[in-house]
Amino acid sequence: MENKAKPKKELTIEQKINRRNFISFGVFGVMGAAAWKGWSWLYNAPKETASATAGARLPLRRALNKTELAFRNFFSNNHLVKTYPKEMAAKNVKVNSFIGLKSKFEIADWRLQVVKQSGEVLSFTIDQIKALPKTEIIYDFKCVEGWDQIQHWGGLKVIDFIEHFGLAEETKAAYVGMMTPDKVYQVGLDMPSALHPQTILAYEMNGQPIPINHGAPLRLIIPVKYGIKNIKRIGSITFSNTRPPDYWARAGYDYYSGL
Numbered sequence: 440m441e442n443k444a445k446p447k448k449e450l451t452i453e454q455k456i457n458r459r460n461f462i463s464f465g466v467f468g469v470m471g472a473a474a475w476k477g478w479s480w481l482y483n484a485p486k487e488t489a490s491a492t493a494g495a496r497l498p499l500r501r502a503l504n505k506t507e508l509a510f511r512n513f514f515s516n517n518h519l520v521k522t523y524p525k526e527m528a529a530k531n532v533k534v535n536s537f538i539g540l541k542s543k544f545e546i547a548d549w550r551l552q553v554v555k556q557s558g559e560v561l562s563f564t565i566d567q568i569k570a571l572p573k574t575e576i577i578y579d580f581k582c583v584e585g586w587d588q589i590q591h592w593g594g595l596k597v598i599d600f601i602e603h604f605g606l607a608e609e610t611k612a613a614y615v616g617m618m619t620p621d622k623v624y625q626v627g628l629d630m631p632s633a634l635h636p637q638t639i640l641a642y643e644m645n646g647q648p649i650p651i652n653h654g655a656p657l658r659l660i661i662p663v664k665y666g667i668k669n670i671k672r673i674g675s676i677t678f679s680n681t682r683p684p685d686y687w688a689r690a691g692y693d694y695y696s697g698l
């Protein structure tokens with residue numbers, strides 16, 4: 440059979456170049472228009488007003504939040520902080536600061552208040568907390584001021600506390616807030632870090648009840664975070680989808696203060 444199709448006419452070099460230029464300029468033109476549209480959309484988007492990132496266009500802030508989330512989940516849940524043998528734990532544990540520890544306080548009157556999202560308030564004694572299985576951890580405690588020390592803490596895992604006392608529903612919230620009884624020192628924690636298997640409600644230091652200056656009768660030990668998040672003398676725990684008040688974040692420190 441005879442092929443009737445005309446042989447395709449070869450383009451000259453010059454024609455090829457022109458054709459390619461035409462295509463490239465076309466593509467750049469389209470991309471440019473898209474970029475312009477995107478930019479003007481962003482430019483006209485409302486600004487964020489909240490604290491540290493004030494002024495960032497909201498779509499950008501949302502992108503930041505998304506990365507933060509992926510990052511947080513990865514580091515908080517898949518990563519266990521390095522632990523050490525007991526002999527390596529410091530005998531003279533450094534005492535750092537006392538914000539929220541200066542008000543009049545009787546250990547005997549202390550109760551842990553847990554505020555559910557429904558508004559219901561539960562109250563726990565230290566004995567109720569000590570009655571549950573104890574977890575111990577020896578790790579390198581790090582303060583943002585630049586010091587670190589291998590320390591030995593014992594207590595109840597936050598995740599165990601939550602499961603045992605039927606608070607699983609509360610973990611659907613994005614944040615956990617903790618405050619001293621006088622409400623002066625506060626920390627806000629992302630839920631994955633709060634539930635991390637090494638995060639504990641500590642009542643022992645070096646195998647003894649925690650001394651008053653280290654946060655008796657109950658403090659937080661959260662090894663995935665810097666010292667500032669390890670609140671001493673916990674008075675209350677709350678759950679929320681908005682960031683709970685945080686003493687040092689308000690002063691400009693990173694809200695997550697993760698390691």
Ligand SMILES: Nc1nc2c(c(=O)[nH]1)N[C@H]1C(S)=C(S)[C@@H](COP(=O)(O)O)O[C@H]1N2
Binds near residue numbers: 536670671
């Ligand atoms: N209530 C309360 N908790 C607190 C603080 C504080 O001033 N008040 N300081 C934090 C900081 S900055 C650090 S480094 C650790 C220090 O704990 P320590 O005194 O047991 O070494 O506690 C954290 N928890």
Ligand SMILES: [Mo]
Binds near residue numbers: 581582583584667
């Ligand atoms: Mo600190």
